[in-house]
Amino acid sequence: MFSIGDLSRRTGVKVPTIRYYEQMGLVAAPERSEGNQRRYSRQELDRLAFIRHARDLGFGVEDIRALIDLSGHPEQPCGHADRIAEEQLLSVREKIARLKRLEAELERIASCCGGKTVGDCYVIRALSDHALCTDEHG
């Protein structure tokens, strides 16, 4: 049996976050000690590690809920799980593409500030005048 602190150390999920997951229904409410403290089994540790891992990979809570449901029905076809992972991959790729556009724009803005005062600072001018942008961001 693990205390909530044990669970936290083993999974890297913070204590208040574990309680929050319980409230959200992502993890089941565990047994309690006589003094009303949470006591977890190995199974619950595994589930929390699963959640942690999926969160690290950027899955949202609803995705995770779906994946957990699926993993509880091992006889079902796994197309749904695949689709969730694929969507997450697409979303990550979109974010990367968008951030790269921003990176290019910021490089341009930040690198060529030749002014000594704010009055002729390129950073401020570039932000004031969208027409200076080479690329459509956002």
Next chain:
Amino acid sequence: MFSIGDLSRRTGVKVPTIRYYEQMGLVAAPERSEGNQRRYSRQELDRLAFIRHARDLGFGVEDIRALIDLSGHPEQPCGHADRIAEEQLLSVREKIARLKRLEAELERIASCCGGKTVGDCYVIRALSDHALCTDEHG
């Protein structure tokens, strides 16, 4: 004079967001019509466009506040504006690096699901077992 809707159409900032910015003190409270509706001048349109542009580039509200303060003092040295932009650039680069690690991991997870059912689905297995990861993410 522009109504809040005009301003919204011209800058691409949504109406409730403009009111929110006013509440946050990012834009000044404008004049009002006899019937208590907001009436904006050209200057306020420019400032909102500036904010929109900076938000698109991922600057946080506090950064924008600082940049606006700076742009109101054109005689000051612009090192501070430069620094804000540089920091934003670094933060964007970090996000890109992190997302690329996730992308690699997700590609591996999503691409090689050979199972027909959840029971042997690689997506679920990979999430259950961090040891399957090639890379430390998160």
Next chain:
DNA sequence: TGTAATTCCTCTAGTCACTAGAGCTTCAAG
């Protein structure tokens, strides 16, 4: 000038995924 459609107003509350803090109780070690 009338009226109908659109836009505007304020206010509260919700989003996401936590995080922080107050004030109290229980547990484990020495």
Next chain:
DNA sequence: CTTGAAGCTCTAGTGACTAGAGGAATTACA
């Protein structure tokens, strides 16, 4: 048997908005 860490519940705050209720003002057209 005491002390200090860890646990408990509850409320509220974060960032940057977004949604909705319920009502008032403005604008377009007949």
